[in-house]
Amino acid sequence: MSRLLVCPPDFFGIEYEINPWMRLSNRVDHARAVAQWQTLMGIFEKDLGVVLERLSPVPGLPDLVFTANAGLVVGRTAVVSRFRYPERQREETHVEQWFREQGYEVVRIEAGLHFEGAGDLLGFSDTWFGGYRQRSDIGVYPILSERFHREIIPLELVDSRFYHLDTCFCPLSGGEILYYPAAFDRYGRQVIAERIPDELRFAVPDEEAITFACNAVCVGKHVVLPAGCPTTQVWLHNRGHVTHPVLLDEFIKSGGAAKCLTLALD
Ligand code: ARG
DSSP states (O other), X not given: OOEEEEOOOTTOOOOSOOSTTOOTTSOOOHXXXXXHHHXXXXXXXXXXXXXXXXXXXXXXXXXXXXXXXXXXXXXTEXXXXXXXXXXXXXXXXXXXXXXXXXXXXXEEOOTTOOBOGXXXXXXXXXXXXXXXXXSSOTTHHHHHHHHHTOEEEEEEBOXXXXXXXXXTEEEOTTXXXXXXXXXXXXXXXXXXXXXXXXGGEEEOOXXXXXXXXXXXXXXXXXXXXXXXXXXXXXXXXXXXXXXXXXXXXXXXXXXXXXXXXXXXXX
């Protein structure tokens, strides 16, 4: 059974601009955002049998909905994020308190190093991939690698639209990945190609990359992904996955979609 941490969008909105998707002039339609979030949660709970843990929303923290960035959870240990931008740093104490209340052993990264949690660190059971440069710093990965005894392969993110690894890279349960090659440099693309065999890699086309095709959540053979990614869905079907497209355009205004709205708790 999967458990995911989520945060209702009561105070979600565009209140600052910290990535190229966010425009203060592009206001969120609150009712629509709430409806889209509810639909997404319904798929997790009713269709996939996922257990949802809810973090209380906080006024003035519009991006708290993106719980992928709360931190990284490994067993009963939680590494709390250290956000790059001051606008999101106030989320840290709120999240840390939640982890403590739930009985997690809380790990804090030293001040001065940035780490944006499961938004940038994802992978398979033994090998993880760590996105860096836009938000997280490469220097956190040797520390986390040693702490959790996992190999972490750093991947530089070179396109500001794909500022977290989970916007351009998605590991799936069959050992496959969805990814957007242009978000990585040549070295990164080469490392990915060496690690993941050709037939297990799907390079999403430009128009689906900007529809956040890679920002998908995989639960067993099910893949929950933003609506509007038909070729990605066909590839997933051919690999035996069941797809669940959800309209999430209100969240894409902030640069996030399905995966950003969840944090895996196990
Ligand atoms: N507006 C948020 C930010 O720029 C979106 C975060 C999306 N989260 C993610 N895991 N990609 O920080």
